[in-house]
Amino acid sequence: MQFSSTFAVLFALVVHFAAATPTVLVKRATYNDVATVGYATLNGGTTGGSGGPVTTVTTLDDLTSAVTGNSSKIVVIEGTITGDAVVKVGSHTTVIGAAGSSLVGVGLRVLNEENVIIRNVKISKVLASAGDAIGVQASSQVWLDHLDLSSDRDHDKDYYDGLCDLTHGVTGITVTNSKLYDHWKASLIGHSDNNGAQDVAITVTMANNYWTDLNSRTPSFRFGHGHIFNNVFDDNNDGINTRDGAQLLVENNVWTGTDKPLYDTDDGFAVATGNDFGGASNTAPVGNFTTAPYAYTLIATADVRASVVSSAGQTLAF
């Protein structure tokens, strides 16, 4: 602990002198970090396994057993783990991807759990027969941060399922600093048109993410409340789809290359401010979600691209 904070200060000073302009002192990430942005900070916050024992895993079997159960724990993935499976993560758990680590064909699911953090994990090519790359269902207080999620677009749209699907009444979810790319169906929020009784409770924050080369669902958002700010969307076929009475607050995002960046299906709503739609238009009806129930920092629209694209994905140093 002492060593790493001393190192962080030295690192920042080196950057400061090398750049010859005042530099903001950036704190290094630690395994014990807790959520600081969005809905995950409410209802007692999201601490995952902060303070718990640390286990490092390098195989699918070890990963599967290390993340099981509700004891407070931190699980660090090292190297490449390949398989055809979705691993269930228990409550009060933090899953960290070490630099250069990767899950290939292996997704993570949070089902009927609470208080989970997944950070810096790279996941690719999870087959639809196994599930989503990241699937959060019927759970609360989950922080997904600095994820790298992709597959390819060489197969039909149902060969892979979602990259980041948040369904069945999930609450207190924050997705930050993540990169979603090269995929058909990126992010389904709200299970189906018939699941309103459960999904009306949904609360999701999506901030500072980079979305590119996606066909649809960037995201598709049903029924609940969503706060979507400071994202960059490049060359996706689709935009944000607000559906079935969803109330979205959409602020300071940047798009290029889609002709429907923000639109509704079956009466979804959006309050949209400060966005750069890349020459296209927002066609969603104005809703009543005007103020997020927490404090947050908006990056100026003109600075969003430079800030977000360079830092999204598996870029943390621990």
Ligand SMILES: *[C@@H]1O[C@H](CO)[C@@H](O)[C@H](O)[C@H]1NC(C)=O
């Ligand atoms: C862990 O906690 C979740 C959420 O409270 C609960 O649904 C689940 O049954 C618990 N699992 C175990 C193994 O106790």
Ligand SMILES: *[C@@H]1O[C@H](CO)[C@@H](O)[C@H](O)[C@H]1NC(C)=O
């Ligand atoms: C927002 O609008 C929806 C849909 O018209 C309505 O059901 C809800 O009560 C409104 N909420 C507030 C706080 O006005």
